Amino acid sequence: xxxxxxxxxxxxxxxQLQTEALSRTxxxxxxxxxxxxxxxxxxxxxxxxxxxxxxxGKSTLLNLLAGFDTPSSGAVRVGDTDIHxxxxxxxxxxxxxxxxxxxxxxxxxxxxxxxxxxxxxLMLAGxxxxxxxxxxxxxxxxxxxxxxxxxxxxxxxxxxxQRVAIARALVGNPAVLLADEPTGNLDTRSGEIIxxxxxxPAREGKTVVxxxxxxxxxxxxxxxxxxxxxxxxxxx
Amino acid sequence: MWILARRGLxxxxxxxxxxxxxxxxxxxxxxxxxxxxxxxxxxxxDELGGIGPDVQVSLSGFxxxxxxxxxxxxxxxxxxxxxxxxxxxxxxxxxxxxxxxxLDPSQSAVLYGLPAEQGINAVFSNxxxxxxxxxxxxxxxxxxxxxxxxxxxxxxxxxxxxxNRRSAVKVVGILAKSGGxxxxxIFMPLVTMQAAEGAQNRVxxxxxxxxxxxxxxxxxxxxxxxxxxxxxxxxxxxxxxxxALKISDAVRFGISLISLIVGGLAVxxxxxxxxxxxxxxxxxxxxxxxxxxxxxxxxxxxxxxxSLVGGVGGLxxxxxxxxxxxxxxxxxxxxxxxxxxxxxxxxALVISLLLGLIAGLLPARSASRLSINEALGRV
Numbered sequence: 001x002x003x004x005x006x007x008x009x010x011x012x013x014x015x016q017l018q019t020e021a022l023s024r025t026x027x028x029x030x031x032x033x034x035x036x037x038x039x040x041x042x043x044x045x046x047x048x049x050x051x052x053x054x055x056x057g058k059s060t061l062l063n064l065l066a067g068f069d070t071p072s073s074g075a076v077r078v079g080d081t082d083i084h085x086x087x088x089x090x091x092x093x094x095x096x097x098x099x100x101x102x103x104x105x106x107x108x109x110x111x112x113x114x115x116x117x118x119x120x121x122l123m124l125a126g127x128x129x130x131x132x133x134x135x136x137x138x139x140x141x142x143x144x145x146x147x148x149x150x151x152x153x154x155x156x157x158x159x160x161x162q163r164v165a166i167a168r169a170l171v172g173n174p175a176v177l178l179a180d181e182p183t184g185n186l187d188t189r190s191g192e193i194i195x196x197x198x199x200x201p202a203r204e205g206k207t208v209v210x211x212x213x214x215x216x217x218x219x220x221x222x223x224x225x226x227x228x229x230x231x232x233x234x235x236x
Numbered sequence: 237m238w239i240l241a242r243r244g245l246x247x248x249x250x251x252x253x254x255x256x257x258x259x260x261x262x263x264x265x266x267x268x269x270x271x272x273x274x275x276x277x278x279x280x281x282d283e284l285g286g287i288g289p290d291v292q293v294s295l296s297g298f299x300x301x302x303x304x305x306x307x308x309x310x311x312x313x314x315x316x317x318x319x320x321x322x323x324x325x326x327x328x329x330x331x332x333x334x335x336x337x338x339l340d341p342s343q344s345a346v347l348y349g350l351p352a353e354q355g356i357n358a359v360f361s362n363x364x365x366x367x368x369x370x371x372x373x374x375x376x377x378x379x380x381x382x383x384x385x386x387x388x389x390x391x392x393x394x395x396x397x398x399x400n401r402r403s404a405v406k407v408v409g410i411l412a413k414s415g416g417x418x419x420x421x422i423f424m425p426l427v428t429m430q431a432a433e434g435a436q437n438r439v440x441x442x443x444x445x446x447x448x449x450x451x452x453x454x455x456x457x458x459x460x461x462x463x464x465x466x467x468x469x470x471x472x473x474x475x476x477x478x479x480a481l482k483i484s485d486a487v488r489f490g491i492s493l494i495s496l497i498v499g500g501l502a503v504x505x506x507x508x509x510x511x512x513x514x515x516x517x518x519x520x521x522x523x524x525x526x527x528x529x530x531x532x533x534x535x536x537x538x539x540x541x542x543s544l545v546g547g548v549g550g551l552x553x554x555x556x557x558x559x560x561x562x563x564x565x566x567x568x569x570x571x572x573x574x575x576x577x578x579x580x581x582x583x584a585l586v587i588s589l590l591l592g593l594i595a596g597l598l599p600a601r602s603a604s605r606l607s608i609n610e611a612l613g614r615v
Contacts, residue, residue: 172525
């Protein structure tokens with residue numbers, strides 16, 4: 001069980017996400033492949049889109065921001081914490097407390113109902129059952145799924161499942177929300193609903209990083225980054 | 237955690253059921269095998285006080301097993317009687333024993349000769365007659381048969397029992413069922429059995445009764461030293477039997493270990509398959525904040541849950557098996573050879589859980605060490 005204080009999840013926080021000369025190279029034969037060139041940036045509150053073609057380094061950037069992968073050099077700071085200086089368990093706790101994730105595929109736990117999926121991060125944080133039930137129901141209601149709380153992911157449409165994933169990402173009230181092609185697998189209408197749900201936390205002052213290859217989706221963001229051949233540039 | 241583990245197992249119900257059945261059978265076979273030792277131990281502990289002499293003197297102790305050869309001179313009786321006042325001996329009974337074996341276990345019996353004038357109660361205080369009469373002074377060529385021996389060998393009052401080609405005895409009494417080992421005994425006068433065995437003036441052992449049974453150890457040591465023979469107490473017999481049972485336990489446990497190992501491998505396989513199938517799910521759990529330890533505990537819990545259910549099922553199936561074994565041995569010898577004791581129940585559950593723990597270690601380690609990137613298919 002995680003040692004994260006339950007109350008820590010319930011306080012709206014606004015913490016700055018920064019990269020400092022963040023880079024990633026992979027060994028390849030005798031040489032190295034540069035997946036991400038040194039990149040320093042402060043993510044402003046609101047939604048930042050990261051666009052670029054396939055293989056440009058978008059996912060590498062998100063993996064490093066999330067602490068899924070270890071940088072070759074540089075740092076990712078959330079507030080005063082360099083997340084890569086933390087232990088594996090420490091990084092897990094940090095993600096639980098400060099991050100929310102929305103993936104291209106909803107990635108819900110197949111054996112848990114919609115409500116149980118949303119409750120899961122709170123369970124990890126040790127929030128009492130009654131409180132986490134109430135918070136999960138409230139979040140599911142906010143994403144328009146109050147009538148689907150007990151459905152398994154297999155009984156939900158792709159759009160509904162992605163809305164559950166957004167509720168799960170937001171239930172811990174994270175400062176940073178990382179979304180990787182969240183509308184990639186959805187039809188236009190469902191995609192619009194998901195984007196609307198993602199812009200809400202951005203408007204509330206959270207840092208939302210949205211990775212997409214769709215220019216129309218990227219246009220909804222407040223700030224824009226473009227990645228090409230591992231080089232990240234800020235677009236005005 | 238328990239809910240996740242339970243649902244994790246039930247998502248592939250047939251595979252889980254088959255694995256559980258594997259453990260059920262492995263634990264049940266262990267329970268049945270080990271229950272045989274427990275049952276026999278129980279019979280010895282419950283009955284020896286009522287059936288055995290305080291001290292028994294023989295030429296070579298228990299090395300010849302339960303029924304020693306008649307190779308002890310009968311003059312030993314006189315030697316012991318001389319020491320009787322000094323050692324507090326109240327009765328000295330020469331005994332000759334022989335096991336009447338057969339390929340069919342139900343046709344086996346223990347032939348037990350003792351002086352007719354002393355009677356069966358001289359050694360077996362708990363026997364009672366059901367039909368006919370007990371042995372009495374002057375008897376020769378007669379036998380009193382235990383309840384089970386009477387049924388198995390189809391002996392009734394007046395029947396003739398052939399001991400060998402030259403000798404036969406007539407059944408004059410049938411004992412009431414005692415539920416003990418002596419239900420399979422056939423008692424006859426010492427002289428009759430000595431003649432049948434061709435062992436005139438020789439006995440298997442001399443049974444000694446004391447006025448103070450607590451002095452048995454001291455008296456046995458004194459007799460052994462003075463007569464230069466082996467002298468054992470009931471405690472010696474119990475510890476001898478216990479040693480023999482422990483060796484037998486170890487052999488039987490060794491045999492059941494094979495099925496336990498197979499059961500354990502089945503658990504490892506099932507849990508490992510579950511881990512492979514849920515790689516993405518574990519990656520997601522880790523991504524949203526589960527520590528590696530959480531994933532490790534989750535997989536171990538599944539493995540333990542599987543083994544615990546298998547262990548309880550194995551105990552229940554074992555109980556059925558024990559019932560079957562006892563039905564057979566009751567029919568054969570009149571006592572329950574198998575017993576499910578609290579310590580065997582505990583052992584079966586502990587072994588099941590240990591099995592789950594060991595079987596789950598490798599899958600749990602694999603699951604907790606998954607790279608989030610790889611698990612989520614992000615590389």
